[in-house]
Amino acid sequence: MSQPPIIDPADKTSIATQIAANESLDPSDWAAFRAQAHLMLDDMLGYIETIRERPVWQPIPDTVRARFLSPAPHLGEELAQVHAEFMQDVLPYAQGNVHPGFMGWVNGGGTPVGVVAEMLAAGLNANLGGRDHIPVEVERQVTVWVREIFGFPQGATGLFVTGTSMANLIAVLIARDTALGFDVRASGVAAQPRRLTAYTSNAVHGCVPKAMDIAGLGSDALRQIPTDSRFRIDLMALAEAIHRDREAGFTPFLVVGTAGTVNTGAVDDLAGLADLCRREKLWFHVDGAFGALARLAPDLAPKLDGIERADSVAFDFHKWGQAPYDAGFILVRDGEAHKNAFALPAAYLQRAQRGLAAGSPWPCDFGPDLSRGFRALKVWFTLKVYGTEALGASISRCCALARALEERIAATPELELMAPVELNIVCFRYRAEDTNRVNDAIVVALQESGVVAPSTTRIKGQTAIRAAIVNHRTSRAEIDALVDGVLALGRTL
Numbered sequence: 001m002s003q004p005p006i007i008d009p010a011d012k013t014s015i016a017t018q019i020a021a022n023e024s025l026d027p028s029d030w031a032a033f034r035a036q037a038h039l040m041l042d043d044m045l046g047y048i049e050t051i052r053e054r055p056v057w058q059p060i061p062d063t064v065r066a067r068f069l070s071p072a073p074h075l076g077e078e079l080a081q082v083h084a085e086f087m088q089d090v091l092p093y094a095q096g097n098v099h100p101g102f103m104g105w106v107n108g109g110g111t112p113v114g115v116v117a118e119m120l121a122a123g124l125n126a127n128l129g130g131r132d133h134i135p136v137e138v139e140r141q142v143t144v145w146v147r148e149i150f151g152f153p154q155g156a157t158g159l160f161v162t163g164t165s166m167a168n169l170i171a172v173l174i175a176r177d178t179a180l181g182f183d184v185r186a187s188g189v190a191a192q193p194r195r196l197t198a199y200t201s202n203a204v205h206g207c208v209p210k211a212m213d214i215a216g217l218g219s220d221a222l223r224q225i226p227t228d229s230r231f232r233i234d235l236m237a238l239a240e241a242i243h244r245d246r247e248a249g250f251t252p253f254l255v256v257g258t259a260g261t262v263n264t265g266a267v268d269d270l271a272g273l274a275d276l277c278r279r280e281k282l283w284f285h286v287d288g289a290f291g292a293l294a295r296l297a298p299d300l301a302p303k304l305d306g307i308e309r310a311d312s313v314a315f316d317f318h319k320w321g322q323a324p325y326d327a328g329f330i331l332v333r334d335g336e337a338h339k340n341a342f343a344l345p346a347a348y349l350q351r352a353q354r355g356l357a358a359g360s361p362w363p364c365d366f367g368p369d370l371s372r373g374f375r376a377l378k379v380w381f382t383l384k385v386y387g388t389e390a391l392g393a394s395i396s397r398c399c400a401l402a403r404a405l406e407e408r409i410a411a412t413p414e415l416e417l418m419a420p421v422e423l424n425i426v427c428f429r430y431r432a433e434d435t436n437r438v439n440d441a442i443v444v445a446l447q448e449s450g451v452v453a454p455s456t457t458r459i460k461g462q463t464a465i466r467a468a469i470v471n472h473r474t475s476r477a478e479i480d481a482l483v484d485g486v487l488a489l490g491r492t493l
């Protein structure tokens with residue numbers, strides 16, 4: 001800020017004047033505020049109710065983008081005015097993942113229940129780092145449910161985090177400390193004579209090598225094992241890599257299996273990985289960012305058999321769980337190890353038997369964050385209002401739509417399927433001479449059309465149109481619009 005805030009004593013409407021006169025930031029006219037707040041809630045519910053009448057996404061005009069370069073506001077304005085600005089400049093240019101035509105990357109659609117739950121959480125403004133209050137019990141309640149969903153024992157601990165990137169990092173850190181001894185938290189990895197190595201498939205999400213990097217082990221120490229024709233880790237190659245590393249003096253400590261790879265939705269043989277990890281005495285972590293919740297769908301659950309034997313599972317409620325961003329989760333079988341990897345005594349975080357400082361251990365003892373929002377509430381609401389059956393049914397439906405898309409591709413000679421459809425992700429392309437250029441162009445044109453928004457990936461070095469069906473609102477109509485759009489564009493490009 002270039003100037004200090006200006007307080008104009010003559011301006012009775014200035015918020016700064018009110019604050020200077022010893023008033024709080026609360027409204028002076030609650031009735032007016034309440035009326036405005038109701039309008040805002042109605043606008044947001046209306047946005048979701050009529051989402052199909054909007055484009056999925058639209059390019060941001062330069063004039064709109066430029067309005068977000070203004071200096072810091074010194075004087076406040078009316079809430080209604082800022083809300084009008086939101087309606088004009090923010091809402092129309094959102095990413096579009098609420099829309100049923102959004103199929104890019106892996107993004108959840110959210111629900112109206114999530115909207116109002118977020119509002120309640122903001123009202124309480126709870127800090128879930130610790131202390132003795134019921135919001136922490138809500139998070140513990142969700143942990144009990146998560147344990148049940150994944151067949152984990154009572155001693156297993158859980159924690160809400162931003163997303164699976166953070167959840168995977170937490171798992172790598174617990175596995176590292178378990179392998180090296182918890183003293184490594186003080187002495188550091190650099191003082192270690194042993195060089196740890198971890199294993200995953202070459203279909204791994206980029207956040208896992210990043211976690212190895214952040215954990216001080218180096219992303220090179222993550223061996224990326226080849227995959228089979230269905231993009232699942234090759235168990236033989238994995239066993240060989242572990243033995244080779246042992247012979248070369250490395251210390252293998254961790255295997256990361258994936259339940260739903262980001263590229264194609266492949267699910268590793270989790271039971272096979274669990275057997276191997278038991279044999280080799282390695283930590284078995286599952287990155288189930290979106291795929292883990294397929295455990296809620298009876299027709300899909302068997303694909304994930306073996307997940308109940310993992311040492312830790314990372315997943316997101318904000319993807320297939322349809323909770324609003326952000327809501328990642330880490331589940332850890334050995335709660336003691338989980339705590340030993342993160343708990344840190346501090347005078348200002350002293351625990352007590354009674355009073356507000358009771359209820360130890362606190363969530364801050366299980367992860368890097370101290371101040372934490374009430375992510376648990378929107379998930380608690382989502383699970384209670386819809387129930388695991390309805391959430392499982394919507395996950396199952398996403399996969400049925402992916403199979404319907406697969407069938408249309410198979411029946412259309414101009415299109416080519418590029419990877420087996422394992423869950424909800426379909427990778428395909430329009431057959432053309434200059435295939436990479438044409439398919440990249442098709443996807444950009446589709447996104448700009450506002451009708452459907454897939455993304456791209458590379459399969460064996462070739463551009464694929466990638467449709468990830470994650471949104472509970474997506475229906476057969478969007479699948480047909482995608483195929484029709486690809487065909488129409490492919491013929492002209």
Ligand SMILES: *Cc1c(COP(=O)(O)O)cnc(C)c1O
Pocket residue numbers: 106162163164165166205207258260261262287288289290316328
């Ligand atoms: C999305 C995803 C991640 C990362 O999760 P975030 O919630 O975005 O941090 C990790 N692994 C897989 C397989 C994913 O699909």
